[in-house]
Amino acid sequence: xxxxxxxxxxxxxxxxxxxxxxxxxxxxxxxxxxxxxxxxxxxxxxxxxxxxxxxxxxxxxxxxxxxxxxxxxxxxxxxxxxxxxxxxxxxxxxxxxxxxxxxxxxxxxxxxxxxxxxxxxxxxxxxxxxxxxxxxxxxxxxxxxxxxxxxxxxxxxxxxxxxxxxxxxxxxxxxxxxxxxxxxxxxxxxxxxxxxxxxxxxxxxxxxxxxxxxxxxxxxxxxxxxxxxxxxxxxxxxxxxxxxxxxxxxxxxxxxxxxxxxxxxxxxxxxxxxxxxxxxxxxxxxxxxxxxxxxxxxxxxxxxxxxxxxxxxxxxxxxxxx
Ligand code: AVJ
Numbered sequence: 001x002x003x004x005x006x007x008x009x010x011x012x013x014x015x016x017x018x019x020x021x022x023x024x025x026x027x028x029x030x031x032x033x034x035x036x037x038x039x040x041x042x043x044x045x046x047x048x049x050x051x052x053x054x055x056x057x058x059x060x061x062x063x064x065x066x067x068x069x070x071x072x073x074x075x076x077x078x079x080x081x082x083x084x085x086x087x088x089x090x091x092x093x094x095x096x097x098x099x100x101x102x103x104x105x106x107x108x109x110x111x112x113x114x115x116x117x118x119x120x121x122x123x124x125x126x127x128x129x130x131x132x133x134x135x136x137x138x139x140x141x142x143x144x145x146x147x148x149x150x151x152x153x154x155x156x157x158x159x160x161x162x163x164x165x166x167x168x169x170x171x172x173x174x175x176x177x178x179x180x181x182x183x184x185x186x187x188x189x190x191x192x193x194x195x196x197x198x199x200x201x202x203x204x205x206x207x208x209x210x211x212x213x214x215x216x217x218x219x220x221x222x223x224x225x226x227x228x229x230x231x232x233x234x235x236x237x238x239x240x241x242x243x244x245x246x247x248x249x250x251x252x253x254x255x256x257x258x259x260x261x262x263x264x265x266x267x268x269x270x271x272x273x274x275x276x277x278x279x280x281x282x283x284x285x286x287x288x289x290x291x292x293x294x295x296x297x298x299x300x301x302x303x304x305x306x307x308x309x310x311x312x313x314x315x316x317x318x319x320x321x322x
Pocket of ligand 1: 051059060163164166167206207214253283284285
């Protein structure tokens with residue numbers, strides 16, 4: 001079967017408006033910040049794919065190790081008829097679940113939800129080609145806003161992998177998990193990937209690699225703003241910073257202005273000043289403790305769970321029941 005036409009819940013103009021709002025809010029704040037979702041244009045998505053193959057970036061390999069070992073248990077426990085992936089990206093790890101669920105029999109539909117129509121079109125086409133007989137749907141949407149648009153019925157398993165939940169601040173995370181639980185019915189399941197707290201000497205290099213790929217990924221948000229809003233950021237004048245916050249247990253990516261700058265953003269009719277050394281926060285990536293994940297899922301009224309890690313204890317995957 002070929003993939004069905006994409007279902008669009010997020011139009012180009014919604015995306016453009018969202019970018020304008022975020023950039024105005026974040027760059028006029030006292031402590032400047034931008035949300036990480038704007039990294040991922042075509043170039044940013046490619047840079048991220050490169051990051052997942054870096055020797056220093058352990059989360060992708062560690063999560064894959066968990067899924068390779070546990071996919072058949074997930075299939076047996078859930079008996080899912082519909083597999084839904086949030087923020088599908090390249091959907092590579094998804095195949096481990098698709099294989100296990102098709103082997104078991106009973107899987108009828110795969111649904112991917114992503115903000116990027118182009119990424120979605122490519123990933124759903126590949127999956128439709130490789131899993132004949134599977135109904136494949138792509139939904140263009142934002143996982144913080146469109147969970148109520150997910151298809152209903154059948155026993156559903158939702159994948160939220162990669163540790164992307166760590167990009168949300170604690171209160172946003174609580175809101176997300178409650179909305180997720182509300183979108184599910186009793187007997188549906190959530191498979192949640194969370195990077196775990198560990199020595200910063202392992203975490204920091206994963207976000208500040210020797211080859212400089214993460215630095216380019218970080219600066220890419222400035223290129224996106226230049227292109228979409230006609231801004232004149234000089235990305236080369238910003239230094240990549242990755243800093244572990246021990247109190248919050250998250251790593252932050254920042255861009256530090258190497259010199260004083262005035263940046264014009266015609267699309268917002270805005271001019272923004274940077275002092276020399278001023279930092280712009282572009283991402284938080286929270287790391288979790290197993291008991292913290294459990295407490296957050298309990299607070300969101302999930303009913304029960306299984307928790308697995310890779311052999312090195314780097315990354316956690318939780319199967320939670322609605
Ligand atoms: C895709 C959000 C899981 O936080 O590790 C990789 C993004 N940022 N290197 C992460 C990212 C810098 C990644 N997530």
